[in-house]
Amino acid sequence: MSRLLEGEKVSKHFGGLKAVDAVDFYLSEGEILGLIGPNGAGKTTLFSVVAGSIPPSAGLLLLDGKQMSGWNAHRIVHAGVCRTHQIVRPFARLSILENVMVGAFYGGKRAKRAKTMRRAHEQGIELLDFVGLRERAARFPSELTLAGRKKLEVARALATRPRVLLLDEVVAGLNPVESQKMVELIRGVRDRGVSIIMIEHVMKAVMGLSDRVMVLDYGKKIAEGNAEQVAANPEVVAAYLGQEA
Amino acid sequence: MEEVVRLGISAVLLAGLYSVMAYGLGLIYGVLRIVNLAHAGVIMAAAYVTWLLHSRLGIDPYLAIPVILVVFFIFGVLLYKGVVRFLPRGAAGGVQSLLLLFGIWLVMRNGAYLLFSGNDRAIRTEYSTHSISIFGTSVAQSRVVVFVIAVLTLAALHLFLTRTYTGKAIRAVAQNPDSGTIVGVNVERFYALTFGIGTSLGGLAGLLLATIFAFNPTSGAVELLKSFVVVVLGGLGSVVGIALGALVLAFAESYAILILPSYLTAAVSFVLLVVVLVLRPGGLFGQRVLA
């Protein structure tokens, strides 16, 4: 398994606050990496830095060994890294299909993007079929349940033909049945050849899905390993207990 | 050197006025996420009301302050309850509120034109021509009085925002609009109140302006722009930030006279705006104006 995405000493400071503090991480081809940690640990900030939404304060980001830190969000999407948002952000006045078509038109390498409406339509429908929203393609995002909107977020991200997908709490807030479906969906995404980093609070989901788990606390990486190793790590337990207390 | 000192003093005095007019705009923007373009009309209208009170009823401009504050507070609340309330907020609604308040400004401008014609007006009191000496330079007395009133207003505002419950709530929302609902506050009343306070500050700024400068129905446009520059420079968080922003603008304008032809000094505030936006989108002081 080659290293697809790699971060070296990635940091993000807001004034004096070290939201992400010199975090090293990597993601291998075809892997699912779980990213957990208490509230405010810097998980979403790390995502934002990797996706280019905000520039890193320090550190390197490498995709296929090529430097990409400091790139704009859209350029990173073109290179093949796409994120979803913890609080879903559909384009409210675009139909569900059109939401996905935006990704098909603008994501990924120039040569692979949809060039025609017809092509974008087809790709959009195929992805909506994949996430289970095909019947609603012509409706608007506001008509979807939270689970539906999260699926739309995933479909729109997938439309950009990512090699790495950053999923920010796509399971959280769903009921048990929906959660189970979402977990299957994420497996399906991986089976399409997309490598995944997922932030998740729902432990069952993240532990079950992840090949490897990384734990952040106060911006620092405090543990890494498979689910059992991480769950047994005293520092992790302390971090979560400290959180609860 | 003498010129430099003189300009410096006039800049500081001007900054007081700038802070008052900017705070009115910034407060409304911070809490409601609406740029009140009618602010320009309010400043202009207040100048005319002050002029009317003085020329018709013989009321001294400075004694008219309570009247102006109350009148424009009520105007602001009515404006909010009458129209602004119905507009969508946030990114999508921004366009609509911008256009609507712009329309209100145009109507106010036209109204002033019909009532008072397009000629310049100025308020002349028996002390208009008095001047006093600061650090050896002679300064118009009215400018000093305006400065003192502005500072007192800002101090009062600061106390209101830091000591009272409502004031704290306003500040909290202005600093963190994401906090969304305000616990224990009647949101609509709270918004109306904020709009009223912001508008009455605009009114006060108009009054102070009228005691120093001549004005006509188009007045207020430049002041609106300058207020916005100050808000961008100073952030929305604190009175101190706004005051610093106002100082920066006032100094830039005053000293620009030394190097630029006079007709170009009007462009200074705009150039400053663009430069600051490009270099420090978060504002020079305090927190970001916009997420």
Place this chain on the structure above:
Amino acid sequence: MRQLTRWLPEWASPWAVVAFVFGFAVLYSLPLVISFDSYTHGIITQAFVFAAAAMAWNWLGGYVGQISFGHAAMFGVGGFLSARLLLTTSFPFWIAWIVGGLAAASYALLWGHPTLRLRGPYFAIATIGVSEATRLIATYWGDFTGGSSGISLPISEGTAKFSLYWYALYFMAFVVLLSYYLRKSRIGLGLLAIKEDVDAAQDVGVSANYYQDAVLFLSGLVVGVAGGIYASYFVFIEPGDMFGFERSISFLLMGVIGGVGTILGPVLGAFVFVILQEYLIASYPDLYLGLYGTLLIVVILFEPLGLSGLLLRIARLFGYRPRVLDITVGDTKLTAMEEPEAVEPPESDVEPARKEAKA
């Protein structure tokens, strides 16, 4: 019809093309069939030019959602540069217009590039400053603009002036096509995404900065050319009129009256505006700002889509239901009828406590 479809680019629906060709033919032959007096001729030519400018304003204000209160700056730059070129060189009209337009577009980029990058109302406020600063500079730069006394072009009444009708028509027709393209092609979808949520758009690969700059450039270009044609037709121009605040508002108003964000609304808005201006404002010159303001307030409060929205309402009374999109894939046919009005995104179900420390 099917034959036609095959020849057309995807974004052009065959019916729209038929309507376009028909409309163009009618407007083209109008002065040949009916002989206008020079007053009517002038009004119609003016309406064509303003329609183009209003559509260009709408690309920014409606398609991308960045309101400009300062398009007069580009109108003036284009107008004065073309006028100077026509005075000092022997260029044909259209070259002078295009040069003027390009200069106006570059000028727009100069100040727009930094301000468009920021979200919120920065751009709108900046435009107020830009147009004010530009007007001042233009008024004092007498060598170029003639100062407050303006400049006159050496164009006589007669055939040359008469032919401007068709130039203006070609120009408007071209801008109509561009308006269609910018809305109906893949670019239109990207622009809508930017308007809805800049960040989310960038996160799916839309280069928001690039597209906003490009739209501003095109908008400046068209408004600059409009300024050039206007100058050529009215022969006399002065900075107070070309760069004036009222000029900026007029473009905005045409867009808003016609329907912000619609494709052809601004054309409608421009015609209504010109008629209003000629018949109402000429009689009550003291009231025009108030009238503009009142129109803005009424439209925003009661029909944010302006005349287009009104027409749509009337059409709905007669049972018309606009199709938002038709999707046929395999044997499934999905049709969305009517866009829901001003969709409010539902409250997020994710509890706020989950929000992490963000920027």
